Amino acid sequence: MPPSDADDGRCVVNDDGRRTVADLGRPTHPHMKVYTTDPPTPDRVKVGVAEYAVAEGESTLVTSGLGSCVGIALVDADAGVAGLAHAMLPSVGDREPAATDGGENRPVGKYVDTAVPGLLDEMADRGAVASRVEARLAGGSAMFDFSSSDSGVGERNVAAAEAALDDRDIPVVATDVGGDYGRSLTLDATTGALSVRRAHGDDRTI
């Protein structure tokens, strides 16, 4: 069974700014009306940890608190479609398979190697063309040096993102990665400009 929208960790805003859901079939309030006109498209869409989201037009996608996680920002400026992922680990393959690991319910946005194709598919559904997509990467820092860990998760996340994008011939036009500090991101869906905020120091736009 393929993962459904409800459980794969995605948060996607449709053309009309809301999700399509089945009729609840529940009695409603006598004064209640079901929304029939298009509500305003949210101009600020939050992307949680291990999630990705796609937006178009005059919107921004935001994600906060990237430490070793990597933020993958993709944009097709011609189509005005952008996507942002907040991935935690390089690959599903890093996990030993286990009956209790969530199986197909594992969030697609959690791993770089599933988030990149997932994000691209979602953008293509909204009119983006892969050959026009440009990528920006931010995050993947090394804030701590843990004795129990032999690996820089942050560095591996960035390398995995570069590899996944390279496989699909998507150019990485700018990066703000590494270091020993956290980052929060704001992606302008129209221009693809990625603004990187730190706790201390000036914001940087790449």
Add this chain to the structure above:
Amino acid sequence: MNLDVESLRTFSNLAQSGAEEAADSLSMLTGFDSRVAVTKVEMSTRSDVEQEFRERDLVSVHIGFSGAIDGRTVLAFDRDRAVSLVDALVPGASDDPESDLATSGLKELGNIMLGGFIDGWADFLGEAIDITTPTYVELDADRSLVDVIDAGDDGTGDAPGSDIALGGDTSEAESSHVLAFQNHLETVDEEAGFYIYMLPTRASVGRIVDAAGDADDALPVETFTSFSQMITDGAGQASEDLTAMTGIDTDVDVSRLSFVPIEGVPMQLTDETRRGVVLEFTGTPSGYIAILFDPDSAESVADALMPGMDADPAMRKSAIQEIGNIVTSGFLDGWADSLETTIDISPPTYVDDIGSAIVDPLVAELAQTQEYAFLIDSAIATPDETFTCDIYALPDERELRTAFERLAPEPN
């Protein structure tokens, strides 16, 4: 009653699907897209749940449920923000946010969202669950959650508050343990947020454990409550040590054990700056601990440690590190005693960064071997609000299970 990690995963999935149903209902009926930000299974005391309501100054809509499982469910929210969403349900309601019409819209919102939430559970159990009519409640400082739950009772005469308890044997309602399911939903523009709490009866928890659990892995539920008590004791010791060191009275505000999908952990913090220390502990269990202060609290703590001194930033940093050491020792030493083991603590790494980003690398390390985390979070505060110290501990899940086994009473 026994409880096992597989059951906790099931509970977490159920609460997540229920919350997604609720978010979909909200989106469809109001036109505002919403998302589930956090899903937690809390093994907390009733007073901790109440504390959360008060901290956030929330009002709530309550609905009882019965059938396949029994209990109470609560939609808690900031009234001013939520009322802007109900125009779609009750046109004109937000023109007068304090009106009865607005309250009626909020009750309807609760009905729809909690109805969706319960539907998710009924689907899993394959049995019908009936819900009562919603009750709107403002939780003021003088009311306990029990009062609120009783106020939300539909008058059938049963007393749902009395058996919604994990440690059902304790007569102290304030300290009795609740298995509570907490979801945080927010509109994607973050303008409005909702908390869904579900408090099933002890028998209902048992029913789901029987349906989903792994008997070989099950531990008596008292094991979890003993561990929870150990955390509370650790926070108490840390509070005493902090008071001894700073000369300022402190209390344990919150002390909670919860079970969460691991990616949900960083979302317990915001992107506001936090200062403090991160340490690694090794033993049974191993894990990570972060002792964090907001910037004002960090300044107050450093001042308290170096009264009257014109301390430079390096001295302040070292004062915070020292505080971190003391709090960590206080917090963890009791664990080692209770678990009859040794827990080694690494030197502290000083942090001054975006709050959620500080926790993110700890979570990423653990996420390589586990999908869910036992999150321990405590807050120590001074009554006069001079400072608050937040403690987050993330033990390795498998090692914590081994530790649980040591805490478990001998089988009969």
